[in-house]
Amino acid sequence: MVLVWYGIVAFMLSTYIVLDGRNFGVGMVQWLVARERAERRQVVAAIGPMWLWHEVWLVSSGGVLFVAFPRLLASAFSGYYLAMFLIVWSAILRGISIEVGGHVDDGMWQSFWDAVLFLSSVLLAVLFGAALGNVIRGVPLHEDGTFHMAFFTNFKPYGDVGLLDWYTVSVALFSVLALAAHGATYLAQKTEGPVHDRAARLSRQLWTLALPAFLLVSFLTWRVRPELLGGLTGRPLAWLGILFCTGCAGALAYALHRRQEQRAFVSATVLLQGIVVTGAIALYPVMLWSTLDRGDTLTADKVSAPHQSLVTATVWWPLAAVLAVVYCSSIVRFYRGKVGPSRDGQGLY
């Protein structure tokens, strides 16, 4: 039962990362692919009707984490207190900038909100990347399962760590790079005109950079958390994950090379999700390492809800998940097709 819920949390969080990650990416590359005001509106209109249900994956993941692993949620959220609020504030600004940017037909108004979109998107990519780095590296957990962490201590990923150190910062930078590439790939298949041409070029460049960056981050991960390698090599499922990711990376490279934008985007999405899920498989059953004492590490069994509650949630969750997929796929279907540079068909975005 605990394993099932570990899987559900991993699935939902990774889905959130790939879905909203593309919006962060679009926000980050907006100024690189769009030179004029109309082009920037076009970029925002390419994510406008969709970002909200992407963000709901985060809210729902939080809800599922709450049901299934309440102690983990309590420890992590209170321990990362200030970082959590930076995420919340950035998410607020990001949402507002998308929703109100197109409301007033004025150059200064729109430039302002485009700048807010850029800054909040970068901040979100950095914060989520650093958070991922923190999960892999671990936090200074005490015996009672709580921790309180500074933003930075001595920038070393051992012992009394801070939110930021050389390891988590490198994961954060990699996250910026990978999500920017993801966003550009999305724009390349969603837009027409000059925005499309620039996005397609940019996505090839960024993915080319992302591959060596990924290898570097993997090497650093092995240095910081050698246990992960054991988790990867010792489990057949993890092997399958690695094989799957390699396949996706190959498909992505091929599609980018052949200018097949739709395929490139799908491959990129599955690749990113595959990497996160494979990481989760390797981590299991650990949910949060302790950098102080190995015995204080929070495992899934230690932080999970009582059996009865998990069973109850297993009754309604599949139904809700099916409904959610139906809603999401119908809006994706409604929204298919490309976004052009004219205001027509962009709604209020």
Added chain:
Amino acid sequence: MTEYVNNPALWHRIQFAFTITYHYLFPQLTMGLAWFIVFWKWKALRTAEPRYEQAARFWTRIFGLNFALGVVTGLPMEFQFGTNWASFSRFSGNIIGQTLAMEGMFAFFLESALIGALIWGEKRLGPRAHFIASVGVATGSWLSGFFILVTNAFMQRPVGYALAPDGTLTLSSLSAYLGNQWAWIQFSHNQCAALVTGSFAITALGAFYTLRGVHAEQAKMYLRAGTIVGLAASVAVAFPTGDAQAKLVGEFQPVTLAAMEGRFESATHADVVLIGQPNVKEQRLDNPIALPGGLSFLAYGKFDSYVRGLNEFPRDTWPDNIELLYYAFHIMITLGTLFILLMAYANWQRWRGRLESHRGLLWVLLLAFPFPYIATSLGWMTSELGRQPWLIYGLLRTSDGYSKVVSDGDVVFTLIGFVALYFVLGLLFLYLVVREIFHGPREGAHA
């Protein structure tokens, strides 16, 4: 008030109270407006008269802005369970998490997928699918309100739980938890109040356009729909839903009822106080004007019912801010009564065909729109202050529920951040809505 200063959870409480009160300004209008938009879209489908489409489009623009603010200010609420109330989350997360997760899975996915379609896709979707999108958004917003109220109802009157060996709570019955009587009554009361907010907003705009002599046809529709629903909802807020809610408080939280009424002594034939100032130190109500027997009757159905005063309860179970609780409750009741009178009078004038020419009344209807917001905020203050000193009634004290690892300095920092950010968001929202109002409903323009 001295208890307040020594309360370790003080800053956590202030931050939660501020962010939730601010947040709820938006969903109440969302839930209130949603069915008006559905109604107008339905009329537009049925009659093909352009005025209905025009009204639906105009209100959808206001709705979209309001919805966006509701979404972004709602996100911090979800986070604060973990960041500020970690002990509470550890203690009861597997129970209240059920409804919070259900809210995300059942309500938010529905709302969020379709709101994009509602705002962006009228041309693309065609009238029928667009109508369905509006129904979906309305349903989603009410569902989300329901799940949140089940969560809150558990904190007010815990049901369906068992104590786990490690001292935390565990869910023993999902149906008991979802079927909590408190949840259903509070939900009816709250949704009627949201309709009051929505109908007062619509009425106010109709009055505004009429007074300015613009958009006459639209203004007439708004006044008609707003005053009819406004009267029905204002009555329903008081009776049966508000009445039932007060009886629940009397049954399950008698000490809260005593504090809401500022009653220190127990009595049969207890008076209901109209005006008066609670004096907690001297344990009496100063300058009271009261109806004899009123409280006994309202709370327990008979004039000779025995109402327990605060003195019958241990001091450490008294709500810790009796003064504020008392005023919140009494001002809410007063406003609710005025809403019924105002809407009854407006309907009478409309029935006589004099509403559009009655400039005095139109001014009152225009200036009335902020008061439902005040009343709903006070209602929530009554509910939440009345629950004190408990976080989960009878099971967990508020002073045991906050995050021990978070320092006051951290909370004050984030509180200041929220105040600043929300101030700016408020200005932005007002600017954009006022702008839409002056643009007015446009003919033939696609949303």
